[in-house]
Amino acid sequence: MKGPYTIAIDGPAAAGKGTVSRAVAAHFGFAHLDTGLLYRAVGARMLLGQDPATAARELAAADLEAGDLRGPEVADAASRVAVVPEVRAALLDFQRSFARRAGGAVLDGRDIGTVICPNAEVKLFVTASAPVRAARRHAELVAAGSAISPEQVLADVRERDARDSSRTASPLVPAEDAVTIDTSDMSIDAAVDAALAVVTERR
Numbered sequence: 001m002k003g004p005y006t007i008a009i010d011g012p013a014a015a016g017k018g019t020v021s022r023a024v025a026a027h028f029g030f031a032h033l034d035t036g037l038l039y040r041a042v043g044a045r046m047l048l049g050q051d052p053a054t055a056a057r058e059l060a061a062a063d064l065e066a067g068d069l070r071g072p073e074v075a076d077a078a079s080r081v082a083v084v085p086e087v088r089a090a091l092l093d094f095q096r097s098f099a100r101r102a103g104g105a106v107l108d109g110r111d112i113g114t115v116i117c118p119n120a121e122v123k124l125f126v127t128a129s130a131p132v133r134a135a136r137r138h139a140e141l142v143a144a145g146s147a148i149s150p151e152q153v154l155a156d157v158r159e160r161d162a163r164d165s166s167r168t169a170s171p172l173v174p175a176e177d178a179v180t181i182d183t184s185d186m187s188i189d190a191a192v193d194a195a196l197a198v199v200t201e202r203r
Helices: 017-028 036-047 051-058 063-067 070-081 083-101 114-115 130-143 150-166 188-202
Strands: 004-011 031-034 103-110 120-127 177-180
Touching: 004 017, 004 114, 017 031, 017 103, 017 120, 017 188, 031 063, 031 083, 036 051, 036 063, 036 083, 051 070, 070 150, 083 103, 083 114, 083 120, 103 114, 114 120, 120 188, 130 150, 177 188
Parallel strands: 004 103, 004 120, 031 103, 120 177
Antiparallel strands: none
């Protein structure tokens, strides 16, 4: 495929959308963008004392590779800067340009199908229950050496869900025409297969 073709994949943290997105992009030979990294990079710069809106306007490709953007402190900062309308506006054009690049693109985030790419050819909403997502996240953190408790991770997940879903700017909600994939009781392979089936059918 040489022309633009956009696959928008949204969902809450630790639902599996990143894994699914990377697999879908690899299968079809599309470019992939984890839009959450943009907000994590802005959040990381905010933690260093920079104004979030300024950080978003000045964001460079190198910022997406700098430091630990996967840690819990940066993740929390990313969720906080994501509610700032000026931050979202500053990152909008970059995401839309990436989405319509030649050769196809897969973008995953929280408002891809609703705000960034409302006309995407395929929209998926990958979700899972809060306890399941918290357990997955806790396992990742423990593997990375964290001593955080399962109860604290679950509380953090629920707090972030509430913040992401209730924010005024681009709340986390499924697009009306998105296909929902609940990975609560799915293996990674099953979730990827479900996503590939939807995309293949739409194409």
